Amino acid sequence: MRYPKLFEHIAALTPLPASEWLKAEVLAREQALDKRALFLRPGDPADRFGLVLQGVFRAVRVSARGEESIKAFRAEGELIGAYAEMLQGQPSMTSIEALEPGRVLAFQARDLQALEAGHPCWAQLARRVAEQHYILKERREQEFLDLSAEERLERFWQEHPHLHGRVPQRDVAAYLGITEVALSRIVSRRRKRAE
């Protein structure tokens, strides 16, 4: 087994026999990405995804007007990919970019589909993943509905302490749905109040 830590992490979601994990490992390809390099770019077929071995990634959507908003940050052990587009068989509208030099374990979606035929644990895992993703998005929805930008910022650091110092402030702003100028204001407001 080449990636025992990753196996642990994933098997925590659902019972996953080591033998099945080994079958997946041989289908995977390790990929190194420089800082700023894209794992996926808009227009690419959304037929692959990756597990982050090293680094922090951001999933970005570029709007029609050219503004970019950030759907998620992903660090070690987490999944990267254009999940919604994959489910719908559409090309990616998301780009996934390394914020630091990183490494991912890349899979072809069709390879995993093939494994599903061999053992029910993979379908079960796919379900768990969908459910977890749903829970996170619903939490985010609630934050947009109920919280001000300042409160969302506070939550963000509570929920993502491991990203501290690893993601530029402008990207945090794009995640919160505000501009970097507004975020800078909020931060300095808080700084003053803290004195």
Place this chain on the structure above:
Amino acid sequence: MRYPKLFEHIAALTPLPASEWLKAEVLAREQALDKRALFLRPGDPADRFGLVLQGVFRAVRVSARGEESIKAFRAEGELIGAYAEMLQGQPSMTSIEALEPGRVLAFQARDLQALEAGHPCWAQLARRVAEQHYILKERREQEFLDLSAEERLERFWQEHPHLHGRVPQRDVAAYLGITEVALSRIVSRRRKRAE
């Protein structure tokens, strides 16, 4: 089969043998709800869900400050329930309320779990449901990140034309994440521009 239309609707998501649907039907209980009646209230165990037979429902989250925001509207053929809480085994933080006199087909979550042991179609259905829910929430997230309130309103009516005339404006506002005053302003602004 008591609910052939519902069966069609659900079988469209994933192949579902009629024999399995019949097993589910006998576990279900039809429930009538008056206007304003609650299918689920905050604090209830999130161990049941329903299929809407008739009526429009809203899923409401009441914040700590007492403001209510609306997570979703659900009409005929759609699912109601505190889905995220159910997945996490938590009590409901959502209340689900009939906007009109309505009827739902109610299931116990544990009954459906029992069916899963008997046939793989149920696990497959659960996965599809999770994936569909995810896709919807991601779409909503994108709307909050990229669109103004006015643009979100326009999208809302594009995506939910069947709700026209069935949901009060204040609830649309609570769905968009703005106040009813702001929504009224937007509507009259648009009215003027249209002349």
Place this chain on the structure above:
DNA sequence: ACCTGGGCTTAACCCAGGTTAAGGCGGCCT
């Protein structure tokens, strides 16, 4: 040592949406 560029901050001004409060309008009850 100097320049450059990337990322952050600050300031000035504007506008969308929040807040509060005062009606308006129609349906429903007695």
Place this chain on the structure above:
DNA sequence: AGGCCGCCTTAACCTGGGTTAAGCCCAGGT
């Protein structure tokens, strides 16, 4: 009929965040 209630509108004022633009700081490259 009259009165009440639920829902929507309008207005006045306030505030948070957007926009634009200038400047700062520092790491890296020459």
